[in-house]
Amino acid sequence: MSSNIKNGSVPIGGTEMSYVSFGSGERAVIFIPGLSDGLAAVRGKGALLAGPYRLFFDKYTVYMFSRKDEMPEGYSIREMAADQAEAMKALGIGKACVAGVSEGGMISQYLAADYPETVEKLILAVTAPYANDTVRTVVSSWIEIAERGDHKRLMTDTAEKSYSDAHLAKYRRLLPLLGFVGKPKDYRRFLINARAILTFDAGDVLKNIACHTLIIGGGQDKVVGTAAAGELHDRIPGSELHIYSELGHAAYEEAKDFNRRIFDFCEK
Numbered sequence: 001m002s003s004n005i006k007n008g009s010v011p012i013g014g015t016e017m018s019y020v021s022f023g024s025g026e027r028a029v030i031f032i033p034g035l036s037d038g039l040a041a042v043r044g045k046g047a048l049l050a051g052p053y054r055l056f057f058d059k060y061t062v063y064m065f066s067r068k069d070e071m072p073e074g075y076s077i078r079e080m081a082a083d084q085a086e087a088m089k090a091l092g093i094g095k096a097c098v099a100g101v102s103e104g105g106m107i108s109q110y111l112a113a114d115y116p117e118t119v120e121k122l123i124l125a126v127t128a129p130y131a132n133d134t135v136r137t138v139v140s141s142w143i144e145i146a147e148r149g150d151h152k153r154l155m156t157d158t159a160e161k162s163y164s165d166a167h168l169a170k171y172r173r174l175l176p177l178l179g180f181v182g183k184p185k186d187y188r189r190f191l192i193n194a195r196a197i198l199t200f201d202a203g204d205v206l207k208n209i210a211c212h213t214l215i216i217g218g219g220q221d222k223v224v225g226t227a228a229a230g231e232l233h234d235r236i237p238g239s240e241l242h243i244y245s246e247l248g249h250a251a252y253e254e255a256k257d258f259n260r261r262i263f264d265f266c267e268k
Contacts, residue, residue, distance in 0.1 A: 108122060
């Protein structure tokens with residue numbers, strides 16, 4: 001099993017998009033992270049991020065992309081998808097299994113609908129087809145906290161909204177330490193990402209997604225709501241649905257079989 005870790009970037013529209021890759025397989029799996037990418041990009045973190053994806057290494061090369069370095073005000077989710085497609089083309093990545101988490105899942109919806117030549121199979125995890133009331137309330141609150149520069153509050157509120165009650169009960173005493181983790185120089189990148197979520201609505205294109213799609217939801221999701229995964233399932237033809245009934249928005253971290261489930265889906 002070869003990790004073959006790489007850290008790189010791709011020129012995109014006068015700036016660059018950072019990525020890390022690991023594994024040595026002929027097929028490609030793309031992971032697109034959520035709003036946390038607005039606080040800390042993947043640049044240079046290949047060795048740190050590779051561990052959970054070891055089961056992919058023999059058959060796949062795994063890529064994890066950040067948003068591009070310089071994002072204009074008003075940068076939309078659909079524009080992020082267009083840049084993602086351009087980055088994949090620049091790297092010579094043909095059709096790939098694409099897994100998007102939270103905001104990354106929003107980007108992935110447009111990627112599959114607008115650029116079907118890039119997506120072989122699609123995995124949408126803890127995400128929504130549009131900015132519903134729960135999404136708008138939670139993300140608007142995070143925007144207000146970030147505008148105040150209160151990093152401790154932003155990190156603890158994110159944890160409170162994302163993790164299951166069992167996880168929080170086990171690690172609650174450590175939550176105050178989150179205020180010292182990942183504080184950016186400024187919150188511009190985070191705010192552009194967050195504001196893009198508030199205007200997101202892919203409802204009119206979901207019927208155009210023709211690739212085999214797996215939707216993963218959390219039965220206790222306090223960020224996108226508990227109905228979002230079902231809505232995606234109803235709107236994407238032929239999609240499969242799996243709900244982690246006891247988990248919330250951080251199901252991608254808490255569920256021990258999360259990456260195995262994605263691997264098995266890609267292997268189908």
